[in-house]
Amino acid sequence: MEVLLIGRGIAGLGAGGMINLVTIIVADIVSLRDRGKYQGILGAMFGISAVLGPLLGGVLAEKSTWRWSFYINLPIGAISTVAIVWMLKLPSVPGTRADKLKRIDFLGSMTFVVGVICILLSTNWGGNEYDWDSTQIIVPYCIGAVILLAFVYVEYKVALEPILPFRLFRNRTVVATNVSSFFLGGAFMSLIFYCPLYYQMVLGDSATTSGLKMIAMVFSLLLVSTITGLATTKYGIYRPFIWGFMLLFIIGAALLSTWSIDSPLWQQLLYPFIIGAGIGGTMQSTIVAGQTAVDHQDIAVATSIITFFRTMGSVVAVAVGGTLLNNILVGRGVNPNNFEEVIAHPKDYMDALKVVFQATIGWPVASLLAALFIQQYELRTTVGGAAQKTKRLKKEQEQTTASVEA
Template sequence: MGTDRTEELQIEEKGIKPVDSNNNQAAPLSNVPRGYTDQSRELPRKELGLVFFGLSLVLFMASLDQTIVSVLIPTLGKAFNAPQYIAWVGTSYLLTNTAMQPLYGKLSDIFGRKVAILAAIFFFLLGSLICGAAPTITVLVVGRGIAGVGAGGMISLTMIIISDIVSLRERGKYQGIIGSMFGISAVVGPLLGGVFAEKSSWRWAFYINLPIGVISTIAIFFVLRLPKVVGTRREKLGRIDFLGSFTIVVGIICVLLSTNWGGNEYPWNSVQVIVPYCVGALFLITFLFIEAKVAVEPIVPFRLFRNQSICATYATSFFIGGAFMGAIFFCPLYFQLVMHESATKAGLQLLPLVGGMLVAGIGNGILISKTGRYRPYIWGALVIYVAGAALLSLWDEKSGLDVQIGFLFIVGLGLGGSMQSVV
């Protein structure tokens, strides 16, 4: 990208124009290519506040669910007296969550953002309700799978809707606040998980999603107003890439199953691990062929990858996501296994990380909105994160509280300043 002005961020397709940051009105679209729908509509400030509140709750709920359940895995194994099957609680959620993520964006193009995110919330809450009332480990695993179907769309659709209702120039501020939900849930999740495990019932880890989901659903259902997608139901169904959807879902599930089984239930060189990998690779290659040569409206339009800025952004987002998950999993393990802290206290120990994410995420968003420049802030944040990760590697059983707080705050600055800035 030859310049780093946010006004020039756009999909380089004929007829697709960015939001005009000067008058905060969406620029008119003409000759929109097949497969695109213009659902952008900037909301009045009061309505925007209510919708933004609802979307923040959606993102918080989806990210909280992952962190709170991870702490309760040992407790669930004891509650159902089935430790040999407890890994499937996480596996079923991961499989459906990951498999559904590529589909929700396209479904929202066809049926509308509002319908898509309300459907995602419904499946997530239904799965949470089933998990909370589960009488057996089998029901719990099924419930987690259903919750994963919903969670797969909640995070991505939140980002998509924000881009529809906020001008490009102002988007940095709002996405900075939205991104802080990840950090907050990283602390609140282990903390609540520890409280439920030690002081209450594990079932509340799932029931807690219900009131949050109801509030967010009300805010989105009654306040979010976006242009309707034109076309009959039959025409909309005809636009769905069923073959591509099937191949990518099967491919992802096979690859994740092998990865989950390898070294745990079966040796890495066993037939049970190698065969699903091969089958998954075959389906994913078939998916790429379908997207490139067969699908009329592909889930993954290959034309996007002709833009080097988009490719760089995808790659950066991938590595930042891996860095975030690495920090979130490493730190609680360090506090519990090395420093012998309880699950509740280990959650509290992550507060400096959240503080850094809040400061950098919101601060970078404001700076991007004010200056129209984004690349220097991304570069700076990535350098800070690399330094913070290197410092975390110096932790040992003798590391003091001041070292722990300082290093975590640095990591938080790097993550908070890069995650949403890249989006």
């Protein structure tokens, strides 16, 4: 298990960089007006992989060995690497490697990660491994809070280029998109995580069958994400799509909370289909909204922050859901760590899972409330920062003229 955790951690380092850089590169070479369709395609690919990956892993685990869930990434990674080296041509950035390393906010990253881990550990352990008022729960919470305060100080006073530059948070849309992305990521990952558990632990489906049922979500996500991206490019708007599909997401999440141990097949397929449509219409639209609110030189960091908050929402939501699930099962005398005991009590597991689904409704609701504060900016047809540069030059000229006249 230790080797598995370390390996997944290393893989996560690479995945975190790739997810951000793909979006940043698109932002750098495509105009805001055309960015919607490209972001829509990226969002569709992300959603598809998030669902089909576990499906493929389940098939491999059943038909072969779970090790192939990791082996299969090797040829895929090799093909991606060759494609990037061969096709992606980017200009070199001036400066030595040492100078570039000095600009990385290692201290800010470390303090944030450690602080969040402390809080998540207490959240996972609370009521399950230890009592909520025990030293093992209270101490990590306190340590995590102190380290996160240190993180704020580092970002505000120490870091040369902080991972969370506070100046961007003076913009209402930047704040709204980040808060909305946090809760959107939490809702998305929570449902992706707990829907298969319903299929397998309550209905008794195999991992393969569970993955096949999730294809309904994949189909609607792919369809809506692509259509929304094209519509954003054509009409130059994004707020109506965020609001409308977020509302659809809420409806889908509410419907999931009505699942029972004997829900018919059409409900098992339709409700994830609705959720997939909600995800497809909002996931990438929020990134476009955040990118339009900042100058071109800040697009990379703004995109990274949005992805950062979305990822943190995913982690927190799954941890909170797991805590709810485990505490309810423990309260009913079922050991959540004993697989045979869990599958022997599907009714109790369904009741616990229903509470998790009910709690998940609050995540897209909070995301929609935050999204209401997103402003509509013009989606420019120019590539790069030409519009911002022109505006800044004009302002500088006006200031120079005023100084001369004075």
